[in-house]
Amino acid sequence: MAHFTRREMLAVPAAGAAASMIPIASAKAQSDATPDGTVPVFRYRLGEIEVFPIYDGMRGFPLQDGFVTNAPLEEVQAAFTQARRGTEQIENPFTATLFRIGGRLLLVDTGNGPQEGESPVGHLDVGLAAIGVSPEDIDTVVISHFHGDHISGLRRADGSPMFPNAETLVPEGEAAYWLDEGxxxxxxxxxxxxxxxxxxxxxxxxxxxxxxxxxxxxAPGMVAVDAHGHSPGHMAYRVQSGSDGLLLISDAAHLPFLFVANPDWSVRFDMDPEMARATRRRLLEEAAADRLMIAGYHWGFPNVGHVREAGTGFELVRIPWPG
Structure with missing residues (x-):
């Protein structure tokens, strides 16, 4: 298990603001998850590696039949109720992950990108600024897959690169699929x-x-893991520093109270549902068996914890987040 203190979780690097909630720029709309107009800041460690979840915002949309493609709406609504959530609306958060590894900055996924007018998403730049990081500071951008909420932040509104000094690493299978005219x-x-x-x-x-x-x-200690199914070349990452390990599973399990608890359910965004279900269960079993920390892109904030077997699925136990 990673070692951290309350002070470490609240602190940010010296160049950033020493606070757990940072105001969103006035041009940004207030997210439903931050009704007071702030963006959350959180840090944890894996041995010598620093990890910063970077909140991009949250969209909401109605919960309808077909969001889970292989379970009746009544069962899905029951899962929402058990999670103490309303059954009319889905809150879909987006969280990228920044790693500081050996003095270099590596960002996994880039969020929804620039938005026109007021929007509840597109706050990645604000989250980076809150920890004292500018887009020019990023050395490497790693893309897990090519869905729009993961790649749209690669470019500014004028089309120029958002991270001009970074190398961009993309899954071979994703490039082969999405960039092919055939x-x-x-x-x-x-x-x-x-x-x-x-x-x-x-x-x-x-x-x-x-x-x-x-x-x-x-990067040193960070290995790509095949996690196909959600998309043709979708990837996860195992990050290890000393005895501390993290499995960053990207979109392999969407909302945790649905798809961690019920790994055999399929979200409508999974392009190959059967493969996605097998991948999801394999990754969750690995995290539970190896006692790894685990993080997901759509898990809310903080988006990291541990999983343990529970019934026919798993339970996510989040890292405590002091206010």
């Missing part, structure tokens, strides 16, 4: 927008893009 021509109509977005974002050579595969060490 795949786009064969895809369902509803998926065309995803192809267009990916191809526009990765056009040109100004992102310093290179591909990686499962098993590759992306």
């Amino acid at each position: 795949e786009m021509s064969r895809a369902p109509e509803g998926r065309r927008g995803g192809f267009e977005r990916a191809q526009a974002i990765f056009a040109g050579e100004d992102l310093g893009m290179r591909t990686y595969t499962g098993g590759e060490e992306l």
Whole structure:
């Protein structure tokens, strides 16, 4: 288990503000998760590695039949009720992860990107600023998969790179699928927008893009893990420093009170549901068996904890977050 103190969880690097909640810039809308107009700041350690979840915001949409594709709406509503949540609305948060490894900064995923007007998402730059980091400071950007809420923050509103000094690492399987005109021509109509977005974002050579595969060490102590199913080349990451380990599973399990508790359920965003279910259970079993910390992109804030077996699924026990 990672070692941290209350002071460490509240603190940020000397260049940042020493507070746990930082005001969102006036141009940003207040997120439902931060009704007082603040963005949360949180830090934990894995041995010598510092980890910062970076909150990008949260969108809401109605809970309808088909969000979980292989369970009746009544069972899904019951899971919401058991989690002490209303059954009318889904709150979908987005959290990227910044690692400080050996003095270098590595960001996994980039959020929803620049938004027009007021928006509850697109706060990644504010979250970085809150810990004293500018986009120019990022050395490496790692993309888990090419869905829009993970890649749209790679570019500014004018199309220029958001992280001009960073190398951008992308999964080989994702690039092979989303950047292929033949795949786009064969895809369902509803998926065309995803192809267009990916191809526009990765056009040109100004992102310093290179591909990686499962098993590759992306930084000292950080290894890519094949986690396909949610998308064709979707990736997770195992991060190890000394005896402390973290499994960052990206979108392999969406909202935890649904898909950690019921790993055989399928969210409608999973492109290959059968493969996604097998991947989800494998990753959760690994985290439980190895007593790893585990983090997910849509798990709310803080988005990290431990999992243990519970019934036919697992229970997420979050790291305490002092206010």
